[in-house]
Amino acid sequence: MSVILEESPPIKTSYLAKLKLPQVTLRSTIVGLVIGSIILISNFQFGLQTGWVSMMSLPAALLGFAVFKLTPLSKNFTDVENVYIQSIAVAVGTGPLCYGFIGIIPAIEKFLNPEETGLGHKIIFSTKELIIWSLGLGLFGVFFAIPLRKQVIIKEKLPFPSGSATATLISVLHGTEIFEDEEPEKLKSQEEEDSLNKTPVLERTTSSSQLLESINYQQNMKSLSLTFIISSIYTITSYFFPILKNLPIFGTWASKNYEWNIQPSPAYIGQGIIMGLPTVSYMLFGAILGWAILAPLSQKMNWAPGPIDDWITGGQGWILWISLSIMVSDSLVSFIVLSVKSIYDFFIDYKMRKASYTQVLELQQAQRERLQQQGIDEEDSEETIIIDPNTAVEVPPNFLVSNKVAIIGTIGSTILCVITLRIIFGKLIPIYASITAILLAMLFSVLATRTLGVSDINPVSGIGKLSQLIFAFIIPQNHPSKILINLISGGVAEAGAQQAGDLMQDLKTGHLIGASPKAQFIAQIIGTLYSVFLSSIMYKIYMKVYTIPNETFRIPTAIIWIDCSRLVTGDGLPPKALEFAIIFGIIFGFISLIKNILPSTSKYYKYLVYLPNGVAVGIGIYNTPNFTIARFIGGVIAYNWHRFSNRGKIGMIIFSSGLVLGEGLFSGFTMLLTSLGVKHF
Template sequence: MAPDRGLRIIEPVPEPDIEVESEEMIPSNFSGEGDPPVKFLPEGRHFTFRGVVVGLLVGLVIVFSNMYFGLQTGWVSMMTMPASLLGFGIFRTLSRHLSFPFTPVENVLVQSVAGGMAIMPLGCGFVGVLPAMEYLLKPSEQGPIHLSMTKLIIWSLGLCYFGVVFAVPLRRQVIIREQLKFPSGFSTAVLIGVLHGKGSTQNSGALDSSKAATFGSLALENQPLLEAEDANDDEDRTASAKKQTWAANIRLLLITFGISGVYTLSTYFFPILRNLPIFGTVAAETWLWTFNPSFAYVGQGIIMGPATTIHMLLGAVIGWGILSPLAKNRGWAPGPINDWETGSKGWIVWTSLAIMLADAVISLGHIALRPVVEHAPGLFIALKQRYARGGLRGLFRRHPTGYTTVAGDETITSRHSTSSAEGTSSLSTPGDGEGGRKVWDHDDAPPEQLVGTKVVSIGLVISVVFCVASIHITFGELVPLYGTIIAVFMAMLLSIMGVRALGETDLNPVSGISKIAQLFFALIIPQTHKASVLINLIAGAVSEAGALQAGDLMQDLKTGHLLGAAPKAQFWGQIIGATVGAVVSAWIYRLYTAVYEVPGDLFQVPTAFVWIFTARLVTGKGLPYMAWEFAMGAAVIFAVFTVLRTKGIGKTWHAYIPGGIAVAVGMYNVPSFTLARTIGGLMNWYWRVRLRRDDTPLIVLASGFILGEGFISIVNLILQSAQVPHL
């Protein structure tokens, strides 16, 4: 232990005597049984130019992948684990040429920048809202609307900021105070720790984020220091094993990348490979039951896990195995099966949409009302006590709290001082720990590493004004100004529920959130308005953007919190990533839509149809025959299922209750994608549950599969634009 020359927190006192305000760090050295362990700030540079550049390069590959897969099925992922893995691989390859070492906190920066880029295809509406506007809006609905490249960039930049800024004040509540799990963020922190030699992976059943709640909990610097001889011996014993493990992972990544890439290139010359009739030609040609043996979709299934993919398969069976034949044979959907307007492909979308809405309303309502119900009794008792002590004045009087601290033989009483937008309370005096390293005994980062109040306040105002202005520039008088303003503030409200849902369940219900926004706007925008459908689409897009950014980027902040990375560095990394990602996504979207037919065989844009159908429904356009009855029945059933799931979080039977969003996705996507993802989910289950093996090779395998197809799809794009014939 370090010499006993620090401050020790003893107990709260009612009225502090001395207020200490300083931006130095607290030396935290504890002795005696039961004291918390010493916590050193992790070493390394939190924000570097090279980290930003590598993050942008990794993010560019992921953006191409997400645009490709998003236009096909609507699936978009931040891919934080692959980003961390790729960032580590690049820096390890260049390790001999680095002027200072690549540390876990710099890896957090890399994946923060990459994550900020990765979600832009979905966050800016390029895989759903924009295709709906450009290809599905009818002339009577003020469409179709084809945006120039300049307006595409203005639109995407307008949507990319306010969710990032709004995540900053939410961070203090959900990560520091409530300590929500954010399972993917926790797992990414564990992976980064393993890559940098900070620990060993555990099987899935042993990962418990509640054991790592404070700032830097998973960093090596927070662990007891080894004696020099022990450290050297340990280094000698593990150096060879770590080198062999790293080499094996790199070989696996390259092999899986190559396999997926070769398959993707083959599909250009042999398109039949995307739709193998494994259930017979009748099932394939009549009912669309084919199999797409895409390694990328297998990789996506690995990342999604067995529960989600099995629920998606259930949705495919219900939608394409039961409802589709029923609607066709009864004459409710008389057109070809593959027709969105008159066929059963479009008919079953209404059922999936009802399931999605029921899941979103119940789950988000539970998240919004639960804190009120849980804390109402305690709040009433506290107010009653304050009233008893001081009458009406006692209800509003501020009662400061403080801590008694011991420094040597002196006792000093101190008061919390809030120094950042995240409400960080800080008591501080200068001091160093062992080896000259700074030490810190708070649950959060030091004040100088947090995003300041002024930055957040100004950033929120600018981002909101810029969003409103960008929509006005893009769509002119078609969209009323008051509608855009309401959409932005509603997006912030819904973002809170989305962040909490993600922190508790690892699922960001952005699809349901956007549909709730569409329902709300149907009430405030008259159905007689000439652009009611267009306004509805834009309102949903704004809400989806805010919830997606605030939620998914909170996973990054959880990762950084556990590894001791500076939130300020992550924030600016996310801003940079979002800016570049918005511009690049606009360019990639226009590239794909210029070369390929949209919607078409390759890019079916199913989420665009979900968007436009929702807008038409809530603006009074009506449903196909008998679709209303089945939609309402499905909504009631899955409302019950969602209630059971919210009550069963953490229980063994939770995974067996179908998740509404997953089932809905399985219904509006054709079965070929779902079958491949299910294979990946079963591989995940077999590897982690049956074999109880280390997670890292599985992550490497999935990353290689996904990135291989996403990257080589650029080659297919070039071949298509050059009109190279198919075989």
């Protein structure tokens, strides 16, 4: 009898062939770092303005393809190499959020009072200290995410919508297939498996059932170039004519007294296209609620009598607490519900797999008993017994990052994080606080990754706030640096969740295309180390060239961080802000509960789109209306895209990418003009 004990069913031959294709190449590494640098500059620009930072995996994949398409190297450029490029670019581009350069660091430098530091003076980081800080935060999330891949991508097959969308784009660009998450056919003999594994290079195929949309390359490259040029021209023109950043279309009275303007920024319109109409509609609702109702009310009732745009005494500072309450309430409720669901699904999945394995063993034993009753020797039987047919597909070990590397890397990066925090802050940050923050970050990374896999939302903001709340109970109230420690703990938790989520989205893309997980891990490490230095340098450049905060760079995320720290550590709120914060927190917590527990099979599920998302509403409240209105215009364009364009969703992504990247990249040029003292008109 021949018995095959298949703990991991064989992978499709074409998948194996793809894994062996060159991926970690010098050319793709350089291109990935360059594209990542563009995305990083873009994320700094928009992050310091509105707090919005994006992975930009779709534009990264598109730009990587475009670079090679325009050169003689295009014949040898594969889809798996394109995956490697976008993995590096994402690791580089998300540095501003991961290392806290749009939130934690400016909160410490710009808003932390001397007595709150524990030193008696303000903290200003040097470039060297920023690099050390970033290095400490940059790696533990990457290593800790390695073991999660098999559970959430291979076994549970979580969708990771953005990662799947990027895979679709890459497959369309290259005319190759997507490997769906399906069990492969069982191989009937070891000889058949061996012969199939010898099949040479995979052939590229185009199948209408596998490719979601066709693409007209020349048309879309023309669209990308045109929108990039338009966005670039606007960026330079608006530098010389600042009025273009705040057009008073609602009248000078509304503009002067309540900040109701519009910034016709192509980049923010592009962001709105990417976000979609529902999200930007929630943001517009938040802008109306905050800047047309609550802020004027607080001023009229003398709760915030200062100028409407004042963070301390004005309406903007007052409605910030309502925004914070709404976002935290929504994030925590959805985080808790999805975490409970994920844990429940995990145990159900485990029980089903265990039961399936047990059933196969029972069948195997019954078969042996039957053979014995028939007087047939097992060795003479031609029957094949395959054990555990439900085990998920996995790639060969030589294309994976080993658990040994994951364990050593996690321990080493944890020690590195503790040491770097000690180097920068000395004894102000107790070692137990650093270790606790990292352990919480690892726990939250698991839950955040699963939430991201299901909902396409990485709840890093809520995770940071939850960590701040927990540390309010851990650190004694009489500790001189309690607010500083609170900020750092939130930053560590946010960094871990951000890194784990980004890597898992990329791994989903690679899994569908057939890329090597080890190559993507290498991409993440290279991109992270590069981003550590570039992010630190860019932050110092921004702080040197511009006086921040200012009218353009309001760093709202930093204000949210510092206010949340002061709130959980016992500071008071402006008059009536607590009452309004509680009311709106309860309302949006209840809305979040409904949106997360109502099953998709319910007849009322389709109406959930009309219930506002708390995070989007909160962003609309704390950002001035000019940014939100531009994004809303983009959302309307996205909604009507198919009515005036026949290029489908891929064409829309390309169109919006040009708008975002043009302004993001040329913001570096306007920064140069500012540093040279070139005057506005």
